[in-house]
Amino acid sequence: NAGVTQTPKFQVLKTGQSMTLQCAQDMNHEYMSWYRQDPGMGLRLIHYSVGAGITDQGEVPNGYNVSRSTTEDFPLRLLSAAPSQTSVYFCASSSQQGGTEAFFGQGTRLTVV
Amino acid sequence: AQSVTQPDIHITVSEGASLELRCNYSYGATPYLFWYVQSPGQGLQLLLKYFSGDTLVQGIKGFEAEFKRSQSSFNLRKPSVHWSDAAEYFCAVGDTGFQKLVFGTGTRLLVSP
Numbered sequence: 001n002a003g004v005t006q007t008p009k010f011q012v013l014k015t016g017q018s019m020t021l022q023c024a025q026d027m028n029h030e031y032m033s034w035y036r037q038d039p040g041m042g043l044r045l046i047h048y049s050v051g052a053g054i055t056d057q058g059e060v061p062n063g064y065n066v067s068r069s070t071t072e073d074f075p076l077r078l079l080s081a082a083p084s085q086t087s088v089y090f091c092a093s094s095s096q097q098g099g100t101e102a103f104f105g106q107g108t109r110l111t112v113v
Numbered sequence: 114a115q116s117v118t119q120p121d122i123h124i125t126v127s128e129g130a131s132l133e134l135r136c137n138y139s140y141g142a143t144p145y146l147f148w149y150v151q152s153p154g155q156g157l158q159l160l161l162k163y164f165s166g167d168t169l170v171q172g173i174k175g176f177e178a179e180f181k182r183s184q185s186s187f188n189l190r191k192p193s194v195h196w197s198d199a200a201e202y203f204c205a206v207g208d209t210g211f212q213k214l215v216f217g218t219g220t221r222l223l224v225s226p
Contacts, residue, residue, distance in 0.1 A: 033213070033214075035214075035216075040122075040218055041218060042117075042203060042216035042217055042218040042219050043157075043203070043205075043214070043216040044216070045213055045214065045215075048213055058213065090156060090157065092214075101147060101159045101162050102147075102159075102207075102214060103159075104149075104156040104157040104158075105156055106155065106156045107155075107156055
């Protein structure tokens with residue numbers, strides 16, 4: 001059981017480039033989320049999804065797009081990378097059943113130069 | 114709006130000494146509370162969670178936390194710290210769906226010999 005898998009683990013982009021961070025889970029969880037982690041700020045929610053075809057914005061959505069075509073996958077797209085998007089990105093999934101917690105991937109460290 | 118405060122940015126504890134990490138939250142209803150641990154370069158691992166019931170919850174690695182509604186606190190404790198406990202610790206509050214977690218800014222634990 002792999003849990004939550006994020007690819008790539010590291011990425012360097014030039015300002016203005018676009019890319020997609022991949023996230024896949026094999027636990028059949030309904031909920032998936034993307035967070036970014038910045039020093040001294042903890043983790044902040046970018047976008048989340050409560051099921052296939054349903055997404056919504058979190059606290060810091062600007063500059064990012066998401067879609068959820070399947071239960072398993074929840075990619076995060078950077079449309080035009082900016083240095084302010086240099087961060088560590090975490091994907092998480094959880095079940096809608098009460099009493100469960102969010103499971104996190106290992107993270108993607110993104111640097112925009 | 115939900116918020117989580119971890120007032121200590123970093124704490125140094127001697128190996129074998131007791132530990133308490135502070136967490137205060139702001140939430141309109143009964144909160145779902147979590148403590149996660151992050152080792153350098155790694156993802157987040159759940160230590161323990163509180164949803165309802167007994168206000169003293171036990172977690173993995175010998176950690177426990179106590180929910181105090183009157184103080185809006187959910188402090189993490191361990192009676193005897195090991196060098197391997199050195200990591201960053203995050204307190205988080207979630208809503209009933211668990212897909213939207215609000216994190217504190219984290220407390221970095223250093224363990225001295």
